[in-house]
Amino acid sequence: MAELVIHILNGISYGMILFLLASGLSFIIGVMGILNLTHGSLYMIGAYVGLTLAGMGGNFWLAALAGGVITAVIGLILERTFFRFLYKQINEQVLLTLGFVYIFSNLALWVWGPFPKIASAPTYLAHSIAIGSFSFPVYRFALIVIGLIIGAGMWWFQERTKIGAIVRAGMDDKEMTMGLGINYGIIASSTLCLGAFLGGLAGFLGAPILGAQSDMGFPILLLTLVVIVVGGEGSVEGALVGALLVGIIDAFGRAFFPDLAMFTVYAILIAFLLVKPSGLFGRR
Amino acid sequence: MQALKLEGLSKNFGGLEVLKDISFSLEVGEHAAVIGPNGAGKTTLFNVISGALSASSGKLEMFGRNITNASTHHRIQYGLGRSFQITRLFPDLTILDNILLALHGTKPSRYHMFHKVAAYDGIMEKAEQLLQPLDLWDLRGEKVKAISYGDQRKMEIIMSLASDPKLILLDEPTAGLAIDEVPSFISTVKALSGNTTVLLTSHDMDVVFGLAERVIVLYYGQFIAEGTPEEIQANPKVREIYLGIEESEGHAES
């Protein structure tokens, strides 16, 4: 019984990382129509940058924020310099962002070397508590709490604020929203920054349990995409439910079928595609 | 057997009812027009008939066959044709390629992988027959994105007629044509075989009066009236919809 709880908690905490990534990416795709494959790279950069800053003796949470801010800035630069010329050109966006994935991961390899970096949680969170006969890292609880807080904040932003309404309207019909005289450009860029920030933040927050490695961008991106397919595009609740589902199923998969690892995730993806391609809470 | 029969056809988007309980039928060979102010649901009606949208409720029959749930391409195979209000052609392909696609569409040859697309008996002649009267045959090597808008509108119509459909839906066919080109369009449609059933929508009353034996009026998705063009013109409900204030001031204009 305790073992079950451990797996579920593992799944939920892992899911929170995925949630941060997925909600960010989902909004970027939905709002800007940009398929941003570099999202995984931003996750990686957030992890490395945060680790470097924390390693220099900084406060854990400040380093997390810094990681997020830096990835937000990178995201903004990418958008202003490259993406804004490619609105609606999906193929070009894919190629471009794919190119950046290669560039970023090779640069990271150059700068930080090939060995994965292990991160440590802040000391006051670095211990474990006992659940049944198992011990469970407190840090993971912190992740769950953080994820829920951010999730609540985003949901409130999406459903209850005027800006959120504009963003949602823009997802449904960008031209119409622009026609209403709203300066969609600024909102779009801000959404991208927010999304990138979340991605980088996820990277650093996830580092204590997932580490940091130059080629981690792609696998995590794939997982994020599975979450978006399962949860549905453009909704915070979809990203949350999808992420938790994927996280928990992955945790159980690793525990009971360790040889099959990613297959449980792929199985979920294929199942959803065959049965409900628009996801649980999809807008379309 | 009627060419087209709608029974209680409705379409909602979420809570919005765009078409409410539409019923009418067209006899084989009939030329009819659907009119109504903007937002009346004319294009939605066409989309439901062609299968681009599925009906929320009701029944749709074409030449005696229940097509309510049939996919668009099947409806075309059964003899439907459709032109679009906003030109939908294949911009990066030549005029000839466009028309050949339209010609192959209803034939088994459309799946052939090893014949040259133009190397079929009679197909180039048919293409010339379709394009020449509108002065498009000589331009056949040009990409569609390079020709004038007016020429593209003409292509739009020809493409939908290429497969010799038995029932053709023309959505605002004269939009984008110059005034002096409208009469030749009208005679093109009149020249179609007597068995071809035509259903069109238009804001141009010359087209409606010139082509339609029967007019159906829609208003906010509801069926308001039907009759000959003259009957509709005189119909007080219709006048009220179109003329609004003038009518209530008591001026009856012919």
Place this chain on the structure above:
Amino acid sequence: MGGDRVMNTRPDKDAVKNGKAKKTGVVAGLILLGVLLVALPPFMNPYGESMITQILIFSVFAMGLNIVVGYTGLFSMGHAAFFGVAGYTAGIMMVHYGIESFWIIAPASIVLATLFAALFGIISLRVSGLYFLFVTLALGELLHSVAWKWRSMTGGADGLTGIPYPSLGLPFIMNATHFYYLVLIIFVVCVGLLYRIVKSPFGSALQGIREDEHRMRHLGYNTWMYKYLAFIIAGFFSGISGMLFASFANVMAPEHLGVHTATLAVLMIILGSDRVFFGPIIGAAIVLFLQYYASTFAPERWPLILGAVFVLSVMFLRGGISAHLIKLWNKMGSHHASTKT
């Protein structure tokens, strides 16, 4: 009626003569190229021969994939999966089961690759646009994991090594030059098949779907079926090239099934031009040359260079190199014909 039509409707004689001259030029060029391809290699150094062999193999891959990407407009990032399936099948048959005959290995590996394409196509086509792309990516990565984990069959992360040339049943032992000719013959046959497909009503329909799928449905086309068939056809050609690659490279690794190889193929298409029939061949040559030079001078930085090439080609080489070359070619002709109104 047509005040908007300024161009003359009867082609002037100079343009016709030019058109004919250009056509003979192209044909002559192709014949020359063909002669070179047949006659040169025995005299080339092994590196050169190997490079051309590799270009031919990847050209088949890229041109096949272009049926889906360029002609139909579907961005599949997972066709390396079929390349890999065929390659591993061929390799496993030769290394683990000692089967030598090309006449058994080729059909088996190609058929298996095509079957996988048929299966993955159904799953992938449930969604469109971005999600289609994700799914093809994910399915490719799925096979990548399989190859990684199934050590006993595939050699796991170390790959399947020692894959020989298949035997054609001819009285001599196959060497690199013989293999080159085998590849050349298969290349020519594939190009011929692809050309027929592209010029056929089916090929035309694929382009129509790319341009406006909605309209195609309204012309009577079952567009899903076309997309599915295109997907499978691309899988078929991916399989052919994978089967050849296994013997060429001597080894099959999990990365041959995954995103890295898939994106390499896509880059070949984009660089060479997805709208020109021979485009992917040129793209393959460019990418493989780049890879060769990078591995000689800066092997650690090859992904960086690759990424930069992606970015630059998207931002500046829209339409691919071949498209630009063709524009130049057309411009050369028009210097002779003056515009008469």
